[in-house]
Amino acid sequence: MxxxxxxxxxxxxxxxxxxxxxxxxxxxxxSGEGTLKLEFDNVYKTADLAMNTAYTNSNGEVVKVSKLKYIISNIKLTKEDGTVFTYPKSQSYFIVDELTPASLLLNLTNVPAGNYTKVTFGIGVDQDQFNLGATGQGDFLTQAQNAGMMWSWSAGYKFVAFEGTFTAPTVSSDTSFMVHTGQTGTDYNYATVTLNFPSNALVRTNITPQVHIMADASQLIDGTNTISLTAANGMGMGAMIMGGSNLALITANLANMFEVEHVHND
Structure with missing residues (x-):
């Protein structure tokens, strides 16, 4: 015993x-500073997003995506004690492009060491930044122009570019669609998203967390607000959604497009 x-x-x-x-x-x-990575993994509902692959939405429309790009901006990280680190604004504008793998991973450097519990970011370019004028945009203006994420300077940035073709019960042949969000008239359509982490991201001088964010492209037109491409199709130009009442509904859908799947602390 x-x-x-x-x-x-x-x-x-x-x-x-x-x-x-x-x-x-x-x-x-x-203490000190480290790096935190945000990885954006684009999906369509429960499937990995593949270009020009058929996906069916709740309207019975068969959608094939050929382009998905969106601007991530104004990143903020919240620690477990409630304090917030705001990533430097001049470095806080990124274009995520499904067809450019390197763009899917955002490296945030010089982040104060700590245990982080959530991230907040914008979709698009905030109005304060736009109001600085073309000369106030820095290198990002050229980057956005080269990526096709500008209509023109006077019209402003495209916050989201979602394009492809679709068919439907009343649309038998592949018909193009374009969904572009951004400033329209008096509506700026900038969205802010806050995501909680399922486990803390431990930023250290010797640990670089990677936050895996799932971005569900189906939510753009098939989320809380359901948008019919068939109804938007007209005049032989396909379904062009770049303004009108649908754009505000699509902007509202962005809140549910993103979700943190897991956090790696390696």
Whole structure:
């Protein structure tokens, strides 16, 4: 019996030591700065998004996507104590393009070490930034122009570009569609998204967390608000949604387009 209790004591001591080491590892180097990566993984409902592949929406329309691009901006990271780190605004504009794999991974450098629980970002270019004029946009204006994410300077940025073809019960041949969000008239249509992390992102000088964000393209027109491409199809030009009441509904859908699937702390 004495041997049993002696062995139990050894096991408990080892367990406490391991727990202590684990806690030390989790809380070591909580000073200085590190890097955090945001990985955007575009999907269509439960399937990985593949270009020119047929997906059926709730309207019975068969959609084939050929383009998906969106602007991520004004990134903020919240720590478990509630403090917020705002990524430098001059560095906080990114174009995510499904056809450009390198663009799907955003590297946020010089992030203060800490345990982060959520991320907030915008979809598009905020109005304050746009109001700085063309000269105030820095290199991002040229980047957006080269990526086709501008209508023109006077018309402004395209916040989301979602394009492809569709068929429907009353549309038998592949018909083009274009969904572009951005400023229209007095409506700016900029959206802000906040996502909670399922586990903390541990930014350290020696740990670079990678936050895996699923972006469901189906939510753009088949989310809380359902938009009919068939109804938008007209005059032999396909379904062109770049303004009108549908654009506000699509902008509202953006809140449910993104979800954090997991966090790697490597």
């Amino acid at each position: 004495k041997v049993f209790f002696k062995n139990m004591a050894v096991v408990m001591t080892m367990a406490l030591t391991l727990l202590s080491c684990s806690n030390d590892d989790a809380n070591s180097n909580v």
